[in-house]
Amino acid sequence: MKHVARHRTGPPVAVLLAVLASAVVVAAAVVVTGLIGDPASEATPRYATPDEPAVSPEDPLAVPDTPDGLDMLRDFDAARSQAWAEGDAAALTALYTEGSTTGERDVAMLSRYVDRGLRVEGLRTQVLSAEMRRATPVRRVLVVTDRVAGGEVTDGASSRALPDDAATTHRTTWRLVEGRWLLARVGG
Numbered sequence: 001m002k003h004v005a006r007h008r009t010g011p012p013v014a015v016l017l018a019v020l021a022s023a024v025v026v027a028a029a030v031v032v033t034g035l036i037g038d039p040a041s042e043a044t045p046r047y048a049t050p051d052e053p054a055v056s057p058e059d060p061l062a063v064p065d066t067p068d069g070l071d072m073l074r075d076f077d078a079a080r081s082q083a084w085a086e087g088d089a090a091a092l093t094a095l096y097t098e099g100s101t102t103g104e105r106d107v108a109m110l111s112r113y114v115d116r117g118l119r120v121e122g123l124r125t126q127v128l129s130a131e132m133r134r135a136t137p138v139r140r141v142l143v144v145t146d147r148v149a150g151g152e153v154t155d156g157a158s159s160r161a162l163p164d165d166a167a168t169t170h171r172t173t174w175r176l177v178e179g180r181w182l183l184a185r186v187g188g
C-alpha cells in the first residue's frame with residue numbers, strides 16, 4: 001500500500017499568531033515605544049515630580065509632560081504604533097536614522113507581519129524610568145527601563161493579546177536629522 005503525503009499549507013492561524021506575538025514582544029522590548037508610569041511598580045519614574053505625578057488616576061496610560069527627551073519618546077511611540085497598526089513600512093523607516101540596524105530589524109519584522117496579513121494594534125510600552133545621559137544639539141543618549149504593557153496581533157478575523165513582559169533597560173541613541181529626532185541605535 002502506498003502512502004500519500006498530504007501537503008500542509010502551514011500552521012493554523014492561532015499558532016502563527018502566537019509565534020508572531022512573541023516576536024513582537026521581543027522587538028518592542030528592544031525599541032522604546034511609549035511612555036507611562038506604573039502605579040503598581042516599586043520603581044519611581046525619574047521624570048515624576050512632587051507637583052506632577054507620573055500617572056493620572058483617570059488614565060493610567062497618560063503620559064506626563066516633562067523635559068529631558070520624554071517628549072521625543074512619546075512622539076516616537078505614537079508614530080511607531082501607528083505605523084505598525086497600518087503596516088506602513090515607509091512610515092516606520094522614517095522614524096530611524098539611515099542605516100540604523102535597529103530600524104532595519106523593526107521594518108523587516110513589520111514586513112514579515114504584513115506579508116502574512118497580520119497587524120499589531122495598540123502596542124504600548126510602559127516606561128518605568130528614563131535618564132538623559134548625554135545631550136548635545138544634534139545627539140541624545142537616553143537610558144530607558146521599560147516593558148511591553150499591551151497590544152494585540154490580528155489577522156482581521158481573530159486576534160491575540162501580546163503578553164506583558166519583564167522590564168528591561170536600554171541605552172538609546174538619537175540624532176537630530178532635518179529638525180526631527182530619529183532613533184539611531186538601541187543597545188543593552
